[in-house]
Amino acid sequence: MRLLTPVFLLLLISAAKSQTIDDIKLPLIYFLRKLSPNNPNIDRNLNWTANSDPCSDRWRGITCNNRLQSLRSIDLESFKLTGSIDGELLSILCNSSSLTILNLNSNSLTGNLPPEISYCSQLTNLFLSDNRLSGSLPSSLPNLRNLKKLDISNNNFSGDLPWNLSDISGLDTFLADHNHFTGTIPDFDLNYFNNFNVSYNQFSGSVPLNSVNFPSSSFNGNPGLCGKPLDVSCSPPPPPSSSVSESKKAPVNTVVLISGYVLFGSTLVLLLLYFLRKKKKKNRVITPKREPSDRELLSSSEKQESNLVSEYSISSPQSAEEGSSSSLIVLSKDRRRKDLRLEELLRAPAELMRKGKRRVSEKNYENR
Incomplete structure (x- = not known):
């Protein structure tokens, strides 16, 4: 009986591993078909078949974690993909695995980056450069707290960058050049970055902290940007006198506001007293003059x-x-x-x- 126990445990572990692989097998095939709808045989060309194992049979572009027998990376760079990224299938893949790398560089993908990308919480590298992706970046992108490298360059992305994108503390590579982004650059501290490029967009305002660590080519093509290493200097901050005058105006405005409230309240009280007094006068009974009696008339005449x-x-x-x-x-x-x-x-x-x-x-x- 003691000999059967370890064997039974091994069977359970192997069953759990196979169940994990089976969970992502079909979603992987459908995900690939969405990426390349014009090539219905792409799954077979890459040996992605339902009767094979993605890890042990080494599907092309798939890397697994040997210890956990789990999906680790999807690398489909330069596969002539012309479809789009399916958010629902991506969320299934990320919830059923420990996906850390997604590389779709150098294809012809269209559409946007779906907000379901936030389900890939283990993602450390996201590469989407040299495609035709458009739209704004999802606001859920900063939820990827483990992200270290983000490359979205040479696309048609537009709009403002998520303001809290700089909250990803481990981010050391951000490449967003040759897009149509607008607004200001998030408050990145470039002292911790190895690669940074936001050139040829429509950014405005000042460059992030420690931008002098990078060449001016990382910021060129943004007429609204200013600050070093660019030759355009930012306008000086307002003189201290203006701030002092504003600080003086603040208590004055407060006093005026309070006085207004007091005057308004006093007026209401006076009006209330006036109406109460008027109401009392209306309710007061006016006693008519009493006619004198005959006895009173007689006594007065006497x-x-x-x-x-x-x-x-x-x-x-x-x-x-x-x-x-x-x-x-x-x-x-x-x-x-x-x-x-x-x-x-x-x-x-x-x-x-x-x-x-x-x-x-x-x-x-x-x-x-």
């Missing part, structure tokens, strides 16, 4: 009569001037209405004086 010397009242000089026919309305103690004419009012003092004299004479007679 008070007025007690202050008079008699129950008669003479009219004002103005009323007298208006005519003798005018009259004055007087209320007696029993609230009877009397209309007195001017002649009666003029006789009232004389009668009062007569009555007074009589009372005085009567009192003198009695005293005797």
Whole structure:
């Protein structure tokens, strides 16, 4: 039983290896056919057959890792390929193997570089030069963290380079000359590069750091570029005074902004108070003036009569001037209405004086 155990393990390992190779056999054949659709017999010409093994039978252009029995590189340089790169098949190949080298240089491939290239996380060398590839580079390209050499020269690529392409720390070769790239060059530190060429594009701005390590031919053909080793010097940075003035403007703008918010808030509060006050005035109940009762009228009339010397009242000089026919309305103690004419009012003092004299004479007679 102990002797059977190692044999059983070896069988499992060999089965796992064959399963890995079988997984990439058909995808490799279909990938090749996509690269050369005009040559339907190219797989047979390269000995890529379904009943053979890519590694042990040594398919042409295929290199395997002998220890892991896994796909290591696809080298199809100068195979007169006229098709395109299939992204789905490429992702299957990269997920089922440890592909580190993809060389498709010097063919006539068209189309773009598919974004599925990011699935080839083990890729260290990507060579696509001297083809007819177009479009912009996929934004997923910087995900190839193990990439060391990237050659996309002599194609029809356009657009801006991915801004984070310089984040690939191990990159030491970047060849993108003779394309139609625009924008600025990413912030490569060329002190760590062995090969660098971006000539004959439409780049603008300043060259990357340590560009003096390379000849001017690595940057020629870009009228918008400046800085050493080019003869075109970049415009000087703005003077420090401008930066100081901008720094002074910043707090002033902040103060103005805060003041505006405070004024706006105060206005809202005042408007709110105004509307609340107006609403209270509308809701306030206006009490009507109460008519005086008969008892109140009677008491007030008695008070007025007690202050008079008699129950008669003479009219004002103005009323007298208006005519003798005018009259004055007087209320007696029993609230009877009397209309007195001017002649009666003029006789009232004389009668009062007569009555007074009589009372005085009567009192003198009695005293005797």
